Amino acid sequence: MPSVVHDVFPATVVITNADFPTPVGELRSQPPTKNAAYIAIARVVVTSEHIIVARDSQAGPVVVFREAIDPTLLYKTSDPRTKDSYVTTLSGKKIAYRKETSCGCGSRLKSWRPFSIMSSIKDPTS
Numbered sequence: 001m002p003s004v005v006h007d008v009f010p011a012t013v014v015i016t017n018a019d020f021p022t023p024v025g026e027l028r029s030q031p032p033t034k035n036a037a038y039i040a041i042a043r044v045v046v047t048s049e050h051i052i053v054a055r056d057s058q059a060g061p062v063v064v065f066r067e068a069i070d071p072t073l074l075y076k077t078s079d080p081r082t083k084d085s086y087v088t089t090l091s092g093k094k095i096a097y098r099k100e101t102s103c104g105c106g107s108r109l110k111s112w113r114p115f116s117i118m119s120s121i122k123d124p125t126s
Contacts, residue, residue, distance in 0.1 A: 002047035006076055006085065009043040010104035011097045013053055015065060018092025025075070027096035029084050039064065043109040044097045046074060051087055051095060052114055061112040067093060 012029040014036035016022070022033055032038040043061070045052045046069070053065040073088040077098075084096040104110050 002049045004045060004047050005071070005074065006044070006046040008080060008085070008097060008099050009109055010100040010102055010107065011042050011044045012100055013039040013042050013044060013065075013095065013097040015039070015053075016094045018094070020094060022094075024073075024086045024088055024094040024096065027084065027086065027094060029096045029098045030100075033096070041100065041102075041104065041107065041109075042097075043112060045114055046087060051089065053095075053097075054109060054112060054114070056107045056109050061109050063114075065095075067091065 014027055014029045014032050016027065016036045020036065027033045027036060039053060039055065041056065043054045048071050049068060050066055051069050052063055054061045054063050067089040069087050069089050075086045077083040077085045080099040081101065084098045087095050
């Protein structure tokens with residue numbers, strides 16, 4: 001199972017194609033870079049292999065973006081409330097994300113864990 005290296009909630013996110021003229025390090029999620037796809041109130045989970053962006057819906061958390069990354073192209077900011085973190089996917093998509101100032105209270109994303117595994121105290125084979 002891949003290890004989680006960054007988990008940000010609530011987050012604002014911008015996503016661009018590889019040919020977007022702005023370099024990844026100059027993208028901004030707050031205020032969002034002009035002409036970039038913008039996602040508000042999201043959960044961003046970056047693993048050693050993928051980035052996953054989820055939003056809340058009436059049916060619960062929904063993954064709206066998931067793609068493989070090059071972990072060497074991940075930059076985690078030291079100040080997530082005022083500066084963006086960045087990652088580039090293997091296909092070249094550029095993503096910037098930042099922690100929102102709101103609490104995310106009431107969102108089911110707050111407790112959503114895409115990699116949590118529940119185990120039983122009983123052995124199902126016995």
